[in-house]
Amino acid sequence: MIVAAWTESFNRAKQRMFSPLSILSIAVLIVVILLMLPLKLPVGPMYWDLIIYIDGAHRVAIGQTPSVDFFAPVGPLAYWLVAPLLTTFSNAQPLLLVQWSLLLVSAPPMFVILAHVGQRSRATAFALLLPFLFFQLLPMNVEQYSSYPSVDGYGIYNRHTSVLLYILFCGLMFIRSQWSLFIVVTWTCLALFLLKITGFIAAGLLCAFAFVAGRMTMREVLGTVAAFLLALVTLDATLGVVRAYLADISLLVRLNEGNLLSRFLQASSLHFGILAPAATLSVALYLLKVGDSLLGQEPTGARAFGALARKLDRNSIWLAVAVIAGLFFETQNTGGQALILIWPVLLSVLLGVHRLSGASLILVLFLIGAAALPPFINVAHRVARALVVQVKFVDVPNEGLKTLGQVTQRPEIVERAAKMREVYTRFPETFQFLADSNLLPAFTLYSELDFQVGWLMAADEAVKSIREYELANKIQFKTIMNLNFVNPFPFLLNRDATRHIAIGADPSRAVPAPDAETLAAVSGTDLILYPTCPITDANDTLLAMYRSAMATHMPVVISKCWKGYIRPMK
Structure with a gap:
């Protein structure tokens, strides 16, 4: 009896220790430890983009407000996150500090998602957690602008935005609790607005479709909008930052006027290796019908659009919407982690793939792999090269650059x-x-x-x-x-x-x-x-x-x- 009770207690403790929530907590702790160490990284192409963050964070630290006291290429959140960490972790490699600063914003909603999804399926929770950790922690873009091993100090704000869009889509696809979904959507949309406006617009497309497809109720939408506006009003009343930020966005739009269609074509060609199999999979799922439904994922709230929502709330349509939203975001980007937000719907397809058989099953599995693997393989390969060759690299000589x-x-x-x-x-x-x-x-x-x-x-x-x-x-x-x-x-x-x-x-x-x-x-x-x-x-x-x-x-x-x-x- 005692041995059985001890064994059962040990097994429960082991399960808690290796739960998705525990793994995320351990990852955050490891990040904190690494930021205390004077690590070094190989300089990459356009590495000086990193200094924009350092400049902006230093300005915040001496009392300046983004958009109010200086004109910035992205929203104020980027500098607000880095500023306190710059003094707290005085030995941290700056690219790692900036890359991991997003955890202050990305980890909380991920905890909510994992806690909710993990109650139904630990495997599904892990399948959402691991891509998050992979792309959140590695300072590398999908694109490559140098044939030599190095790390990417550019496109950081695009990487951050892609991670937040991924979290938002995880919530929309897998959260069934109205309160949990409200927290995740409000938090991520506010962060995206304050980080990069094109990411916020892409999030708006996803949320609008979620409402039409019945994944969000009218109550959730109104509550999210109210909380979002209240946060912005508070920020503007205290710092005057929101109106100034919107004015900066208006200026940037005028400075970068161009043909949106040509930018869509450019983004499509650049990311064709992901876009083509994802689009083909969307069409294939729609035509196959079987395996297209969101198995066991009916929303708890009443559907606002009835029959239309039932037709729209399918993996094939969700994948198409995610691709369009992700592609729109990429039209304004030079580098980043393109289209990683489609993984949650690919996972949803995998959960229902047992309904398929024969050639249909092979086709769907092939297209899932073709759409999901390129970002993982590209980033993993580049990170491995950068780490392996470090032993042959030399320090860039300097005396007065601090952690830079x-x-x-x-x-x-x-x-x-x-x-x-x-x-x-x-x-x-x-x-x-x-x-x-x-x-x-x-x-x-x-x-x-x-x-x-x-x-x-x-x-x-x-x-x-x-x-x-x-x-x-x-x-x-x-x-x-x-x-x-x-x-x-x-x-x-x-x-x-x-x-x-x-x-x-x-x-x-x-x-x-x-x-x-x-x-x-x-x-x-x-x-x-x-x-x-x-x-x-x-x-x-x-x-x-x-x-x-x-x-x-x-x-x-x-x-x-x-x-x-x-x-x-x-």
Whole structure:
């Protein structure tokens, strides 16, 4: 009796220990431990996108509000999440810190989903948890812009949005509790709105279809809308951020006006390997009928659309809607984890696949694998390569980059980066000619690993030179601005950052024309940096945009790779 009772107690404890909720909790704990360690990662293409997060988070830490005090390419949530972690985990590798910061938002609704689904099926809960952990934890995109092993410091906001869309779709497909669904939908939609507006629009399409298909009741919809609006009103009343954020979105739309159809075609071609089998599966399920229904997943609430809802609430239709929503989101993206949100409906198909047989079964299983596996395989392969080759990589030399300097790359790439800096400084006329001709030194310059490594080395040079200049002249620059895509210097030197300007300053698509308030802020900046390694058209455009506000600034040579414009000190 005692032995049997002990065995039963042990088995229950083991089940709890290896439950989906326990695994998620352990994963979060491991993340916390890893963020305490000074880990290093190999620099990847467009790695400097990461610095946008660091710049924005530093601004938040010194009291600035996104959209109110600076123009940002994405919503305020990105910087609000990173800012407290930047000081809490002072040794953390910054890409891992930024990538994992989303857990503050993504883990809570995932706990709700796992707790609800796990009551019916632990296997199903695990099938939802494992893809979440895979894509949430790995800082890698599906797309690849370099043939050399590295990690992706760009597209982070797209990866974050894809994870939140995945969570939302898990809730819509598998939660049957009205209260749990209300929490998941409200939480994720609010996070998506504050993170990236195109992700929020994609979420709106999913939620609208969920209502029409009877997965959400009118009560849930009204409650979600009310809670969502209340949160936004509160944020706007306290910080004024919502109206400013909407104004920024309006500006970005005007700066990026283009043909939506052409962007759909571009996204479709880029992700054809996922899109084609997913679309084919949707059609196949619709034609086969058998295995298309959502087995045992009738919603508890009354259907608002009756017979129409019964026709729409099918795996084939859900898959088509998910593909359209995911594809719309990808029309605005350069990199990310495309279409991972379709996994919950693919899982639903798998749960009903036993109704099929023969050729139909083989076809459906083949299409599920073809649609689901590419993102997993691509990301897993790239992560494995980046980890394996680390033993052959060398540290990028730096002294003043703080945690931004916790990076490595192939020794020959680091050597080439150093030599290219010498080329830039010895032959400036060549690169000025290219800039005047609206040409970059290389067609894919910002994707080149030696450029990204060289930029970090040049930034380290700037930090050292600024400190030497201040010491020699017995001054201190309180505010620092950089006429470049990114500006890490306020963070690196613990200074203030110029207000009302754009971060992630791509003048071709993300820098509005400066108004009087912006020009006044630039005019009051103590030090404005201009990088010359290399001279580029984008940097020259930024200089021209703000030159009228720099009339009283004194030009100086800060170092070989940096010019400075210094505000007269009283």
